[in-house]
Amino acid sequence: MVQGNLKEIENLFRLMVKYKASDLHLKVGSPPIMRISGKVGRLETEPYTNEKIRKMLYEILDSSQIQQFEESGDLDFAYGLAGVGRFRVNVFRQRGSISLACRKVNIHIPNFQDLHLQAKAMERIANLKQGLVIVAGATGSGKSTTLASIIEYINTHRRCHIVTIEDPIEYLYTDKKSFINQREVGVDVRSFHVALKYVVRQDPDVILVGEMRDEETLEAALQASETGHLVFGTLHSSDVASTIGRILDLFPVDKEKQIRQSLAFNLRAIVCQKLLPSCREGVNVVVAQEILLCNPTAQKLIMEKQDKKLRELVRGATQEGMQDFNQSLVKLFKANLIDKKTALSASPNPEQLEMNLKGIYLGEDKGIIG
Structure with a gap:
């Protein structure tokens, strides 16, 4: 399930695509949470600590993004993963710890027939x-x-x-x-x-x-x-x-x-x-x-x-x-x-x-x- 050549958060992005999840949430004290077909559910894994989330996040940030987050407590950025997709990530603090809300940006756009519209x-x-x-x-x-x-x-x-x-x-x-x-x-x-x-x-x-x-x-x-x-x-x-x-x-x-x-x-x-x-x-x-x-x-x-x-x-x-x-x-x-x-x-x-x-x-x- 986990690919060793990917960063830890990239594996989660890959799982989002696999399970057709629209959103991924990371917060301290909880396993990763995904929204699939409008419903939220937790992955069957150990709850994440603040240090684990920080390490996963800082692996994909550059120095200027880290500085911005450390100073303001909020950060928005896009992240592309070749062969997987593009993701919009919002990082914020809550109760003194780090939380992430990640959304998959869709590239395939359904047509009227796909959606069964008039x-x-x-x-x-x-x-x-x-x-x-x-x-x-x-x-x-x-x-x-x-x-x-x-x-x-x-x-x-x-x-x-x-x-x-x-x-x-x-x-x-x-x-x-x-x-x-x-x-x-x-x-x-x-x-x-x-x-x-x-x-x-x-x-x-x-x-x-x-x-x-x-x-x-x-x-x-x-x-x-x-x-x-x-x-x-x-x-x-x-x-x-x-x-x-x-x-x-x-x-x-x-x-x-x-x-x-x-x-x-x-x-x-x-x-x-x-x-x-x-x-x-x-x-x-x-x-x-x-x-x-x-x-x-x-x-x-x-x-x-x-x-x-x-x-x-x-x-x-x-x-x-x-x-x-x-x-x-x-x-x-x-x-x-x-x-x-x-x-x-x-x-x-x-x-x-x-x-x-x-x-x-x-x-x-x-x-x-x-």
Whole structure:
């Protein structure tokens, strides 16, 4: 299991790849901890001491990195291991001892088909030239992976300049038709807001903002979309209607009319996600998606503060590429990607889904708001 020609931490990196772990954690008093398919587990080995972790860490640091860590107590760096992969490492102190959080940076970027996404809707979003696209969902719902697949689609099909602002970088892109600059918050730039402040001067066509977590960042993203850029960003919200509310919550009440107007003119799509365990052999997880593709009706509802009616619009506009969570769950179930129990537990309206799974649809399921 352990290769003698590798440093001790490099063997752990090799194990991460072997077990398909996304993260590795080292802390005093515990064996190494890995996150695999979203779940954490400990390796069956002796607990690590502070001296052991220090020795493992200092083996892969240069003198300037050691000095920086000794002085500040924090350190971020990337580490590449030939034939294994690239890793982003954060070192910090807790309770007077050293801890490490290591994340594998993915080089293989799955496409829409690999992820079992609504390919036509995703392609339509990727082919946009201007505006704001929001991918929303809870932590660990696959937002970064969906965005990576969209960025890679653009990279493969369009000649343009893409700038990503991420915390942390989770996928490494290789220039194809596009050329891509990736900036990591805390390593390359101080904050999302600072990065966005200067990004429009870097001549981008497409901008990816890892997370829009405050008023300044979201306002800068909206301004960039208004000036002809295609901007992608993430939010923590559960469905299309609540995403509008989440955006407005970041701004003072007296700005609501202005922000609604900006969203009506510049918002192009909202994709909300839930990550679900798959029942198909060889597929660990799949994503259920609620998709809003903004049209004149959506613009009108946003302007008139009728956000709740967006649910009806989404459900009734399947021919335009939209879908709500129940419609997505039905497709995943019929494709044998999830079982009925998983579908019902993930549904915002299990009673409606139960009928839909039997092929029963009420009249309002097929209506579109005028």
